[in-house]
Amino acid sequence: xxxxxxxxxxxxxxxxxxxxxxxxxxxxxxxxxxxxxxxxxxxxxxxxxxxxxxxxxxxxxxxxxxxxxxxxxxxxxxxxxxxxxxxxxxxxxxxxxxxxxxxxxxxxxxxxxxxxxxxxxxxxxxxxxxxxxxxxxxxxxxxxxxxxxxxxxxxxxxxxxxxxxxxxxxxxxxxxxxxxxxxxxxxxxxxxxxxxxxxxxxxxxxxxxxxxxxxxxxxxxxxxxxxxxxxxxxxxxxxxxxxxxxxxxxxxxxxxxxxxxxxxxxxxxxxxxxxxxxxxxxxxxxxxxxxxxxxxxxxxxxxxxxxxxxxxxxxxxxxxxxxxxxxxxxx
Amino acid sequence: xxxxxxxxxxxxxxxxxxxxxxxxxxxxxxxxxxxxxxxxxxxxxxxxxxxxxxxxxxxxxxxxxxxxxxxxxxxxxxxxxxxxxxxxxxxxxxxxxxxxxxxxxxxxxxxxxxxxxxxxxxxxxxxxxxxxxxxxxxxxxxxxxxxxxxxxxxxxxxxxxxxxxxxxxxxxxxxxxxxxxxxxxxxxxxxxxxxxxxxxxxxxxxxxxxxxxxxxxxxxxxxxxxxxxxxxxxxxxxxxxxxxxxxxxxxxx
Amino acid sequence: xxxxxxxxxxxxxxxxxxxxxxxxxxxxxxxxxxxxxxxxxxxxxxxxxxxxxxxxxxxxxxxxxxxxxxxxxxxxxxxxxxxxxxxxxxxxxxxxxxxxxxxxxxxxxxxxxxxxxxxxxxxxxxxxxxxxxxxxxxxxxxxxxxxxxxxxxxxxxxxxxxxxxxxxxxxxxxxxxxxxxxxxxxxxxxxxxxxxxxxxxxxxxxxxxxxxxxxxxxxxxxxxxxxxxxxxxxxxxxxxxxxxxxxxxxxxxxxxxxxxxxxxxxxxxxxxxxxxxxxxxxxxxxx
Numbered sequence: 117x118x119x120x121x122x123x124x125x126x127x128x129x130x131x132x133x134x135x136x137x138x139x140x141x142x143x144x145x146x147x148x149x150x151x152x153x154x155x156x157x158x159x160x161x162x163x164x165x166x167x168x169x170x171x172x173x174x175x176x177x178x179x180x181x182x183x184x185x186x187x188x189x190x191x192x193x194x195x196x197x198x199x200x201x202x203x204x205x206x207x208x209x210x211x212x213x214x215x216x217x218x219x220x221x222x223x224x225x226x227x228x229x230x231x232x233x234x235x236x237x238x239x240x241x242x243x244x245x246x247x248x249x250x251x252x253x254x255x256x257x258x259x260x261x262x263x264x265x266x267x268x269x270x271x272x273x274x275x276x277x278x279x280x281x282x283x284x285x286x287x288x289x290x291x292x293x294x295x296x297x298x299x300x301x302x303x304x305x306x307x308x309x310x311x312x313x314x315x316x317x318x319x320x321x322x323x324x325x326x327x328x329x330x331x332x333x334x335x336x337x338x339x340x341x342x343x344x345x346x347x348x349x350x351x352x353x354x355x356x357x358x359x360x361x362x363x364x365x366x367x368x369x370x371x372x373x374x375x376x377x378x379x380x381x382x383x384x385x386x387x388x389x390x391x392x393x394x395x396x397x398x399x400x401x402x403x404x405x406x407x408x409x410x411x412x413x414x415x416x417x418x419x420x421x422x423x424x425x426x427x428x429x430x431x432x433x434x435x436x437x438x439x440x441x442x443x444x445x446x447x
Numbered sequence: 448x449x450x451x452x453x454x455x456x457x458x459x460x461x462x463x464x465x466x467x468x469x470x471x472x473x474x475x476x477x478x479x480x481x482x483x484x485x486x487x488x489x490x491x492x493x494x495x496x497x498x499x500x501x502x503x504x505x506x507x508x509x510x511x512x513x514x515x516x517x518x519x520x521x522x523x524x525x526x527x528x529x530x531x532x533x534x535x536x537x538x539x540x541x542x543x544x545x546x547x548x549x550x551x552x553x554x555x556x557x558x559x560x561x562x563x564x565x566x567x568x569x570x571x572x573x574x575x576x577x578x579x580x581x582x583x584x585x586x587x588x589x590x591x592x593x594x595x596x597x598x599x600x601x602x603x604x605x606x607x608x609x610x611x612x613x614x615x616x617x618x619x620x621x622x623x624x625x626x627x628x629x630x631x632x633x634x635x636x637x638x639x640x641x642x643x644x645x646x647x648x649x650x651x652x653x654x655x656x657x658x659x660x661x662x663x664x665x666x667x668x669x670x671x672x673x674x675x676x677x678x679x680x681x682x683x684x685x686x687x688x689x690x691x692x693x694x695x696x697x698x699x700x
Numbered sequence: 701x702x703x704x705x706x707x708x709x710x711x712x713x714x715x716x717x718x719x720x721x722x723x724x725x726x727x728x729x730x731x732x733x734x735x736x737x738x739x740x741x742x743x744x745x746x747x748x749x750x751x752x753x754x755x756x757x758x759x760x761x762x763x764x765x766x767x768x769x770x771x772x773x774x775x776x777x778x779x780x781x782x783x784x785x786x787x788x789x790x791x792x793x794x795x796x797x798x799x800x801x802x803x804x805x806x807x808x809x810x811x812x813x814x815x816x817x818x819x820x821x822x823x824x825x826x827x828x829x830x831x832x833x834x835x836x837x838x839x840x841x842x843x844x845x846x847x848x849x850x851x852x853x854x855x856x857x858x859x860x861x862x863x864x865x866x867x868x869x870x871x872x873x874x875x876x877x878x879x880x881x882x883x884x885x886x887x888x889x890x891x892x893x894x895x896x897x898x899x900x901x902x903x904x905x906x907x908x909x910x911x912x913x914x915x916x917x918x919x920x921x922x923x924x925x926x927x928x929x930x931x932x933x934x935x936x937x938x939x940x941x942x943x944x945x946x947x948x949x950x951x952x953x954x955x956x957x958x959x960x961x962x963x964x965x966x967x968x969x970x971x972x973x974x975x976x977x978x979x980x981x982x983x984x985x986x987x
Binding site: 227231261 | 727
């Protein structure tokens with residue numbers, strides 16, 4: 117029945133029929149209009165969805181804000197027995213793990229982009245690029261599994277003891293080497309955001325005109341000096357955009373982090389200690405919240421995460437958009 | 448100084464299988480402006496890019512032959528392309544100052560690459576180069592501003608200053624005015640004529656009037672071959688080769 | 701003629717510069733190889749750990765209780781399949797419609813807002829999508845496959861929309877004009893000329909979106925929840941492969957961990973087949 121209708125609507129009327137009946141204009145316009153408004157509705161539906169998301173999550177988290185007030189943002193205590201809920205330790209965990217990830221991922225990603233775009237012959241660049249791009253395709257639960265059973269033990273047995281031996285005096289590297297914890301989350305996130313940052317950076321480099329590179333070489337620059345002068349300096353703002361985009365991805369990453377960060381709602385300076393991010397507390401507690409207030413507080417954590425990632429991503433997209441426009445409009 | 452600054456022997460250039468420059472011999476004297484003319488795709492751009500070993504930077508490109516710069520073969524054993532390029536300046540079709548750098552830094556960059564760090568030496572050299580490229584009075588109050596903020600013609604003169612700053616004996620120009628308006632073009636032509644006192648200029652141009660206005664000798668390229676080379680006045684009035692005559696009189700091109 | 705020019709690298713600075721350049725190129729090569737390593741490591745590890753557990757029971761049996769050995773993930777595979785299918789029913793038509801609008805009618809400022817909103821929706825953390833669906837559906841109807849599928853659809857929607865837009869934009873304008881000049885109404889030009897012309901590429905985009913949502917865990921945690929058994933209906937808590945892997949991984953029982961690896965292998969194989977397939981298709985199309 118439905119298929120018949122669809123066929124009738126789309127396929128049965130011959131084109132020639134329309135040409136021979138130019139007077140049935142209203143009919144033609146009608147089809148166009150219905151189609152147009154359908155599509156327009158679908159497209160605006162996305163905006164509506166986004167707004168509804170903000171609205172609904174705000175409404176759901178309202179009880180938390182009205183009961184807890186500012187302490188929600190200023191307290192690091194999260195205790196369902198005493199009904200104290202503060203987001204601070206999760207913000208700390210999110211920020212530190214993401215920054216750690218960015219710190220590891222940026223040099224690698226930019227290096228990859230430089231090597232693949234500017235130095236490697238295409239027979240080498242293509243397979244290497246493919247292997248890096250495929251990192252983005254691995255589901256985050258698989259990263260989590262690998263992080264928990266492979267990466268964390270590796271860190272525990274090989275990396276953390278060495279750090280303890282040499283840098284144990286430094287507050288960042290103290291405490292028992294458990295494997296799981298902030299450091300592990302940072303490394304795992306770094307692997308996950310490397311394809312994002314390097315792909316974006318490669319796009320930026322591709323947009324830089326060849327003539328800049330030739331100008332540098334023509335002046336007697338060595339290959340590295342050319343890269344620094346014509347590619348890195350020219351592409352700086354684009355690289356920053358790419359990095360912020362990677363940061364946005366790290367902030368919201370849930371499963372992989374939840375599985376390796378240790379899940380303790382506390383603030384510790386040491387990177388060996390366990391922590392908790394805004395996303396991981398949601399994954400851990402949302403389905404089994406004990407009280408309405410806890411559920412509202414968790415939703416408020418989600419709202420905070422949502423807003424932070426909206427802001428970060430808006431900034432990143434704005435920068436990338438400006439950079440691309442600049443290259444297109446300028447030279 | 449007299450004599451030959453550049454001497455090209457049996458130069459052949461290729462892009463993969465494509466033979467872009469065929470057995471070209473050509474020599475250029477000190478304090479001379481040589482113009483290369485010919486229809487597009489005739490290999491003249493490729494030819495000058497072989498003179499500072501920039502051609503080999505393109506994937507799949509290679510060349511054979513000898514190019515003697517001041518008596519030294521730039522394709523000789525042990526010669527480093529980076530050092531060659533420092534001694535042969537280049538100005539490109541479109542003005543391309545480095546976007547991240549100020550006007551001052553754009554001019555100073557070549558010297559800095561060569562290891563000059565002393566501030567006084569740098570600013571002296573920058574001023575000299577900017578004066579020679581007739582840009583000094585226009586930019587002396589905004590040396591810290593980005594070079595990309597200048598007009599197209601100014602940007603191109605900035606690029607000439609950038610090339611001049613390292614004092615190379617030869618500067619190559621690849622259609623330097625093709626992206627500029629007539630007034631900027633006239634300024635650059637004037638500049639090239641004056642530059643003759645300091646450097647040798649090899650310029651590729653599409654514009655035959657330009658070649659006749661600024662150059663002492665002209666070379667005509669066709670399909671990768673050097674068809675005719677001689678005094679500009681002679682090439683334009685009494686060309687020896689039929690193809691040259693046909694090109695100059697606008698029969699093809 | 702005595703030459704003063706020296707074209708060889710002799711000065712100390714030049715030597716230093718050359719060495720520095722070569723050194724840094726070496727470092728860049730190392731970084732590129734380093735970045736390739738995790739993919740090879742992870743995929744090889746998942747395959748070697750999971751391949752031994754992929755037996756008939758894994759695909760046909762329910763999970764056994766903690767401490768017991770044997771059993772499978774049949775409920776999770778079925779649940780994931782069901783929810784991804786349901787998600788496609790909502791996400792693909794909606795996303796394609798939005799993508800067509802952006803490409804064919806999207807000009808000016810409002811289009812920029814729409815495009816921006818679509819991009820933002822792509823970057824909403826998937827766990828937040830879970831909260832949204834929790835408040836929208838789960839509060840009223842409980843944990844269910846419906847809720848899980850809707851959450852996945854919200855994630856799929858902007859991906860499909862943007863890929864559809866990008867693909868349609870590649871079609872040169874004269875084809876549209878040729879159609880319109882024949883007197884064919886615009887909507888038919890789009891549906892009968894433009895879309896059939898690039899249906900392969902559109903399918904590619906959709907397949908990649910499916911690969912993406914099939915591995916999503918976070919939005920299912922508190923929408924579909926999970927289930928030890930087969931769900932009797934679509935309005936019951938439903939097991940899914942990613943959530944079950946998560947639960948097994950943190951169970952602490954070796955036999956469940958073993959099955960978690962097998963589940964991960966299934967996910968990874970699914971994602972890889974789609975990615976390799978689409979790439980091969982694009983490559984084949986180009987040549």
